[in-house]
Amino acid sequence: MANYFNTLPLREKLNQLGVCEFMDNAEFADGVNALKGKKIVVVGCGAQGLNQGLNLRDSGLDVSYTLRKEAIESKRDSWKNATENNFKVGTYEELIPSADVVVNLTPDKQHTAVVNAIMPLMKQGSTLLYSHGFNIVEEGMQIRKDITVIMVAPKCPGSEVRAEYVRGFGVPTLIAVHPENDPEGKGLAQAKAYCVGTGGHRAGVLKSSFVAEVKSDLMGEQTILCGLLQTGSILSFDKMIEKGIDAGYASKLVQYGVEVITEALKHGGVSGMMDRLSNVAKVKAFEVSEELKDIMRPLFQKHQDDIMSGEFSRIMMEDWANGDKNLLAWRAETGETAFEKTPAGDVKIGEQEYFDNYLLMVAFVRAGVELAFETMVEAGIKPESAYYESLHETPLIANTIARKKLFEMNRVISDTAEYGCYLFDQACKPLLADFMKKVNTDLVGKNFNEGKDGSVDNRRLVEINEILRSHQVEVVGVKLRKAMTAMKAIKTA
Amino acid sequence: MSQPVVHIQNLNLQYQQSLVLQDLNWTILSGENWLLDGESGNGKTSLAKVIAGLLAASGNIKINFNDTNKLTAKVLLVESWYQFKNLEGVANFYYQQRYTSQQAKETLTVKAELAYYAKENHLSIDDVEPILEIFNFSSLQNSQLIELSSGEHKKLQLVKALWLKPQVLILDQPYTGLDFKSRKSLNLLLDEAASAGVTLILISNDDDLPSSINRFATIVNKKLVTVNTKIDLQQFIPQRENKTIPTFLRTSPVYSSQQIAKMENIQISYGDKKVLKNVSWEVKAGEKWLLQGHNGSGKSTLLSLINGDHPQSYANTLYLFGNKRGSGESIWDIKQHIGLISPEFHWYFDASATVWESVASGLYDSVGLFRQLPYSKSILVDELVEYFGLTEEKNRLLNTLPLGAQRLVLLARTIIKNPELLILDEPCQGLDKQQTQHFNQLVDELCSNGMTLIYVGHFESQLPNCLEKKIVLDNGEVILIEKIDKESKKHKASDALSFALSI
Ligand SMILES: NC(=O)c1ccc[n+]([C@@H]2O[C@H](COP(=O)([O-])OP(=O)(O)OC[C@H]3O[C@@H](n4cnc5c(N)ncnc54)[C@H](OP(=O)(O)O)[C@@H]3O)[C@@H](O)[C@H]2O)c1
Numbered sequence: 001m002a003n004y005f006n007t008l009p010l011r012e013k014l015n016q017l018g019v020c021e022f023m024d025n026a027e028f029a030d031g032v033n034a035l036k037g038k039k040i041v042v043v044g045c046g047a048q049g050l051n052q053g054l055n056l057r058d059s060g061l062d063v064s065y066t067l068r069k070e071a072i073e074s075k076r077d078s079w080k081n082a083t084e085n086n087f088k089v090g091t092y093e094e095l096i097p098s099a100d101v102v103v104n105l106t107p108d109k110q111h112t113a114v115v116n117a118i119m120p121l122m123k124q125g126s127t128l129l130y131s132h133g134f135n136i137v138e139e140g141m142q143i144r145k146d147i148t149v150i151m152v153a154p155k156c157p158g159s160e161v162r163a164e165y166v167r168g169f170g171v172p173t174l175i176a177v178h179p180e181n182d183p184e185g186k187g188l189a190q191a192k193a194y195c196v197g198t199g200g201h202r203a204g205v206l207k208s209s210f211v212a213e214v215k216s217d218l219m220g221e222q223t224i225l226c227g228l229l230q231t232g233s234i235l236s237f238d239k240m241i242e243k244g245i246d247a248g249y250a251s252k253l254v255q256y257g258v259e260v261i262t263e264a265l266k267h268g269g270v271s272g273m274m275d276r277l278s279n280v281a282k283v284k285a286f287e288v289s290e291e292l293k294d295i296m297r298p299l300f301q302k303h304q305d306d307i308m309s310g311e312f313s314r315i316m317m318e319d320w321a322n323g324d325k326n327l328l329a330w331r332a333e334t335g336e337t338a339f340e341k342t343p344a345g346d347v348k349i350g351e352q353e354y355f356d357n358y359l360l361m362v363a364f365v366r367a368g369v370e371l372a373f374e375t376m377v378e379a380g381i382k383p384e385s386a387y388y389e390s391l392h393e394t395p396l397i398a399n400t401i402a403r404k405k406l407f408e409m410n411r412v413i414s415d416t417a418e419y420g421c422y423l424f425d426q427a428c429k430p431l432l433a434d435f436m437k438k439v440n441t442d443l444v445g446k447n448f449n450e451g452k453d454g455s456v457d458n459r460r461l462v463e464i465n466e467i468l469r470s471h472q473v474e475v476v477g478v479k480l481r482k483a484m485t486a487m488k489a490i491k492t493a
Numbered sequence: 494m495s496q497p498v499v500h501i502q503n504l505n506l507q508y509q510q511s512l513v514l515q516d517l518n519w520t521i522l523s524g525e526n527w528l529l530d531g532e533s534g535n536g537k538t539s540l541a542k543v544i545a546g547l548l549a550a551s552g553n554i555k556i557n558f559n560d561t562n563k564l565t566a567k568v569l570l571v572e573s574w575y576q577f578k579n580l581e582g583v584a585n586f587y588y589q590q591r592y593t594s595q596q597a598k599e600t601l602t603v604k605a606e607l608a609y610y611a612k613e614n615h616l617s618i619d620d621v622e623p624i625l626e627i628f629n630f631s632s633l634q635n636s637q638l639i640e641l642s643s644g645e646h647k648k649l650q651l652v653k654a655l656w657l658k659p660q661v662l663i664l665d666q667p668y669t670g671l672d673f674k675s676r677k678s679l680n681l682l683l684d685e686a687a688s689a690g691v692t693l694i695l696i697s698n699d700d701d702l703p704s705s706i707n708r709f710a711t712i713v714n715k716k717l718v719t720v721n722t723k724i725d726l727q728q729f730i731p732q733r734e735n736k737t738i739p740t741f742l743r744t745s746p747v748y749s750s751q752q753i754a755k756m757e758n759i760q761i762s763y764g765d766k767k768v769l770k771n772v773s774w775e776v777k778a779g780e781k782w783l784l785q786g787h788n789g790s791g792k793s794t795l796l797s798l799i800n801g802d803h804p805q806s807y808a809n810t811l812y813l814f815g816n817k818r819g820s821g822e823s824i825w826d827i828k829q830h831i832g833l834i835s836p837e838f839h840w841y842f843d844a845s846a847t848v849w850e851s852v853a854s855g856l857y858d859s860v861g862l863f864r865q866l867p868y869s870k871s872i873l874v875d876e877l878v879e880y881f882g883l884t885e886e887k888n889r890l891l892n893t894l895p896l897g898a899q900r901l902v903l904l905a906r907t908i909i910k911n912p913e914l915l916i917l918d919e920p921c922q923g924l925d926k927q928q929t930q931h932f933n934q935l936v937d938e939l940c941s942n943g944m945t946l947i948y949v950g951h952f953e954s955q956l957p958n959c960l961e962k963k964i965v966l967d968n969g970e971v972i973l974i975e976k977i978d979k980e981s982k983k984h985k986a987s988d989a990l991s992f993a994l995s996i
């Protein structure tokens with residue numbers, strides 16, 4: 001199979017990358033009607049599978065699960081998840097032939113095998129739905145021409161998909177129709193209905209394409225979302241230990257700091273986060289983040305280039321074929337870092353203290369969000385898509401670090417994201433070596449404002465505020481956040 | 494004479510610009526066990542937190558522990574608000590989560606939780622067995638915390654406190670959610686603790702108290718006032734005026750079906766554990782039901798079926814508002830007919846919503862408000878907020894209000910739609926006597942217009958008058974369905990009945 005994106009002429013590449021439309025509420029007026037009475041069969045009952053299915057059924061749709069034989073025979077967790085919640089469960093042979101919509105919610109790495117097994121069983125004119133487009137775009141999976149191929153991708157972990165639905169809301173979602181597989185022209189109506197069924201329509205829906213979703217999703221998760229949070233956390237912790245800060249304090253500051261700091265992004269974007277600092281601290285964070293942007297820009301560009309050219313997925317699939325050699329080695333290495341091994345101390349850290357004593361992370365987050373966004377937009381991804389995959393998801397991922405450090409983050413994200421995260425981290429740490437040599441405890445571990453009189457140059461401050469607020473990620477952010485502010489605050493510390 | 498156990502002088506406590514307690518003095522001597530009562534929101538809970546060292550206040554607060562005593566040198570507060578955590582230390586759950594079976598186990602089992610508590614406080618597991626026995630808790634050892642009912646969570650909290658035996662034990666509304674028998678048991682255990690030397694401070698508005706309680710106080714105008722008997726406390730609860738209910742709540746609900754709910758041989762189980770067995774029950778439009786049963790007997794599960802919250806309802810024979818469950822309706826189609834409140838619903842409500850938004854969200858059955866209200870609706874919200882005396886607080890965040898006030902907000906949310914069916918599962922937790930009385934009068938009035946009611950309440954003395962029928966669950970089974978005899982109810986015969994059932 002060839003990389004689908006690479007088979008396209010440039011014009012069509014740009015065309016598909018540029019699909020991006022923030023959908024109006026009125027477009028969902030038809031509710032779940034396009035799927036009413038249709039048989040929806042979900043393959044896999046894991047994090048996304050179970051929770052999407054519960055929501056769809058509670059929206060009045062007909063949902064059942066099909067699992068691989070072994071899972072049914074040995075009554076694996078996926079089988080229990082489905083049966084104990086009273087869903088019908090059957091083998092591929094039993095359920096796929098009568099399915100109107102088959103939903104593939106198995107891990108991305110398994111998609112080729114799974115689709116090859118189910119496609120011959122799918123009925124004429126049925127629909128295949130994904131929550132991530134990797135299989136179609138990067139592996140170039142060819143789907144029978146009578147089958148409609150659509151995507152509904154919630155931009156949240158599965159547990160949030162359920163929690164937000166039952167409280168009457170939903171999570172922001174991307175929907176798309178694969179242009180090669182929309183024989184009856186029903187794809188969009190079905191994707192919208194499915195999105196209503198999961199509750200996504202209440203929280204902001206972006207009409208995207210398989211290509212745009214994959215190229216932006218991969219970029220976001222490798223750089224700002226997972227990669228940079230990992231690198232920044234490890235380097236910050238090591239610096240504090242080097243400078244003699246108490247290990248328990250350092251561990252707690254790093255573990256919960258990312259969550260508290262990025263929580264501010266949800267409400268006020270990058271400038272909202274920077275506004276949490278005093279004026280002197282803000283000026284400093286701005287300068288540090290400018291420097292970080294200069295240092296890291298080539299790395300961000302390399303990641304985006306490799307994602308666009310298919311080089312990234314090629315080497316990752318090579319690793320799959322190689323028994324996950326690199327992935328497993330990097331996972332083990334991450335597990336052995338001092339940060340991961342040091343439990344958070346029993347110290348109280350106030351909410352504001354996380355900002356004042358962890359200015360370095362504020363700078364990392366600003367640099368990472370803006371760089372990821374800029375690099376995506378330069379590569380032809382539309383600003384709205386870039387926003388979802390950078391700023392929007394950062395606090396959600398940071399929350400997983402607060403729960404159980406890097407281990408938890410890498411467990412919750414998809415296998416593809418985990419691989420990309422390590423790949424970035426491996427390259428980023430050496431790149432920042434010289435920069436980190438200059439960093440002292442005023443940036444991480446101690447209150448930056450201490451011993452300063454707090455005065456700043458008026459013109460400089462105004463200039464900085466202006467630069468922060470007029471950045472494109474802030475301009476689209478203001479618009480998109482209006483639709484999503486109702487999302488519940490995720491709080492840990 | 495020995496030093497007082499607790500000695501408080503000129504205590505001042507400020508909360509968000511306003512003073513809650515002012516120059517408060519209190520001396521608690523050894524051998525004294527206090528009842529602290531009074532109007533909801535008068536600062537009782539704050540005072541308890543200050544004594545337990547959970548809230549900082551200015552003034553002189555001295556606790557004198559007795560070193561010759563075997564009891565743990567500690568002030569322990571059993572809070573009325575209880576929040577358990579998942580394995581990652583997060584208390585981020587949602588209301589329906591308890592009913593959904595998920596293999597990824599998120600919370601500890603009761604057994605593991607007790608083992609953890611033992612380790613943390615250097616206690617012996619052997620010592621907790623008899624207490625578990627008394628509270629009928631032994632069989633729950635392997636249950637996950639998330640599976641427990643609100644009453645069971647309350648028991649677990651009390652078990653821990655009685656096990657630890659601190660020198661000073663403060664209990665904030667410990668009876669809420671406990672069934673009749675457990676309340677009796679708790680009183681016996683508290684008396685036992687008192688005779689072993691524990692100093693008790695009990696915050697409660699219940700009538701039945703441990704006999705060891707020998708001192709009485711309330712907080713009036715931010716200061717402590719002591720009285721001689723419990724009866725003397727009544728005078729400090731201000732008479733609130735009886736307002737007329739808003740007109741939009743005086744119209745009869747329009748029924749889409751005469752059949753509200755019909756259940757045929759309902760079976761609900763988690764793994765091997767059966768929580769409802771063969772339950773059949775029919776609720777018709779306009780009926781007023783009392784639902785009773787011990788803690789953990791399956792009441793909330795039963796109600797969750799009616800409210801569209803239980804995944805296993807799809808595998809059972811259940812009709813709601815005339816439609817068979819699972820015939821293409823959404824949970825939102827069901828909920829639009831219902832106004833529901835329960836202790837769990839309160840626990841998991843979005844505390845970051847404002848008072849006004851919380852009430853308004855009842856129009857859409859959402860937890861938190863996600864839409865712009867049309868003007869015609871927003872005036873109804875204003876009217877109801879005013880009726881509940883919450884206008885001054887309407888822009889405050891729910892979690893900045895005392896529990897009683899939060900409860901009033903959620904009660905207003907429950908009726909804002911003038912729903913066909915009201916489901917009130919222990920609605921008056923956290924309210925003082927008068928507020929409870931007022932609310933029950935309101936329920937009576939709503940019901941006289943034809944609203945259907947299902948009411949859960951453990952306190953027989955605190956029920957609305959309109960109740961006509963009663964269903965009793967025991968261990969997941971229906972053991973009684975009968976008409977309520979209004980005469981005998983006045984004589985509290987039902988209390989005797991529940992007692993008889995419990996042994
Ligand atoms: N995780 C997220 O936050 C997230 C967010 C948005 C979209 N997505 C997308 O959602 C999809 C599912 O991800 P997930 O995180 O929900 O996965 P997951 O939790 O790992 O669940 C995988 C499910 O697939 C089954 N499965 C695994 N290998 C299989 C195979 N070879 N054949 C058949 N079934 C198999 C598993 O059951 P058994 O092993 O018991 O058979 C399990 O039920 C992916 O496309 C992912 O990119 C994920």
Ligand SMILES: [Mg+2]
Pocket residue numbers: 217221417
């Ligand atoms: Mg992703």
